[in-house]
Amino acid sequence: MELNEQRPEDYIYYYIRQQIIARELYPGNKIVEEQLAAETGISRTPIRAALKRLSYEGLLVSYPMKGSFVAMPTKKDMQDAYECRKLLEAEATRCASYHITDEELKELEDIFDQQKLVHRTHDMHTFLEINEKFHLVIAKASRNSFFQKYIQELTVRCNVFLLFYDKFQVTPLEDSFAIKEHRIIIDALRQRDPEKCYNAAVQHNQSTLDQLNKDKL
Structure with missing residues (x-):
């Protein structure tokens, strides 16, 4: 602008x-x-x-x-942030499986479609904003205000690592594990399967941390 x-x-x-x-x-x-x-x-x-x-x-x-x-974020900072986020988001996503509405699922689908479009343009500003919305819809669906508060704070903090170390701008859409794993999370929520939701959120955060560690090297 x-x-x-x-x-x-x-x-x-x-x-x-x-x-x-x-x-x-x-x-x-x-x-x-x-x-x-x-x-x-x-x-x-x-x-x-x-x-x-x-x-x-x-x-x-x-x-x-x-x-x-x-800032000069360290590998330890990144490890600590994603370990904490993994635990919070896994439980929040499990809780969301019990409470999420059809309207919230539709919102996630709309955000997911936006993510795919923005990924093709490699506009990282917009992608991070949309990515934050995706995770906050799930946190809200947990119906736990503390999950919402701390997941939002951790998402902002984790954006630092993505900005510095993620290879978003050179990763084709078809190779994006984030897009694939968001699809898995939505499907698990749609099935209202708490175990699948929990495991999908754990896997997503662990994959992100593993990839950032790889990209940082």
């Missing part, structure tokens, strides 16, 4: 994210506010708001008197 179509804070937020996706910014690089202001014509106040948002999501780290830097 052009700047005049977005709030300045949102523009800077996506501007920096795109530089990370394009590997124009690397882990450890400093974000220079003056340079951002010169490049975009945006004042320091919305720039700082965007940096704060990116720090909250884990893409940046900020230090007093030093500034903001592109």
